[in-house]
Amino acid sequence: MNMRLVHSILGMACLMASPTVSAQPAWSIVENKSPTDESPQISAGLVVGEAALILRCREQKTEVAFSTKDTYLGDKPVIVRFRINSQDPIKEVWRPSMNGLAAFAPKPEEFIRALPDNGRVFIRALTATGENKDTNFVLSGVSEIREKIGRACNWSSTPDDATGSINPSQKRQ
Numbered sequence: 001m002n003m004r005l006v007h008s009i010l011g012m013a014c015l016m017a018s019p020t021v022s023a024q025p026a027w028s029i030v031e032n033k034s035p036t037d038e039s040p041q042i043s044a045g046l047v048v049g050e051a052a053l054i055l056r057c058r059e060q061k062t063e064v065a066f067s068t069k070d071t072y073l074g075d076k077p078v079i080v081r082f083r084i085n086s087q088d089p090i091k092e093v094w095r096p097s098m099n100g101l102a103a104f105a106p107k108p109e110e111f112i113r114a115l116p117d118n119g120r121v122f123i124r125a126l127t128a129t130g131e132n133k134d135t136n137f138v139l140s141g142v143s144e145i146r147e148k149i150g151r152a153c154n155w156s157s158t159p160d161d162a163t164g165s166i167n168p169s170q171k172r173q
Contacts, residue, residue: 027044029044030044042145048137052068057149057153063105065097066123073096075128080092
């Protein structure tokens with residue numbers, strides 16, 4: 001993960017004292033070309049407090065990360081629960097970043113496709129010390145980001161609107 005991007009995105013955030021934070025900030029979007037093959041790359045970050053939701057296509061690979069400024073999530077797989085709008089929460093095991101401050105979704109394309117334009121996604125990550133890191137992201141403008149990432153990463157089809165849900169077989173409480 002490009003840690004300069006993460007740190008610059010997190011650097012823009014105002015730190016909040018509440019363990020669960022929520023706000024409606026704007027997406028920070030960086031578009032450029034791959035240095036290896038000139039393919040388009042896009043990174044979009046939404047910062048709330050000390051956490052960020054990062055959606056991106058880099059080197060034609062789709063990624064979703066939940067990143068923190070100072071909370072060590074660990075170097076082992078990270079248990080993440082997320083809830084889109086008022087749907088049932090979903091529990092997944094996300095891959096830790098090399099520095100342990102972020103975790104990557106196992107099915108990033110599916111996650112991005114499920115995000116609604118004017119909705120919310122609540123993310124709870126279990127830290128290495130057993131504490132919860134909770135963040136509530138208020139979403140807007142996701143369809144434009146989804147379309148750009150889908151084109152850059154050559155998704156089979158890029159719908160105009162989110163499906164608004166994850167595959168029902170994934171739902172777990």
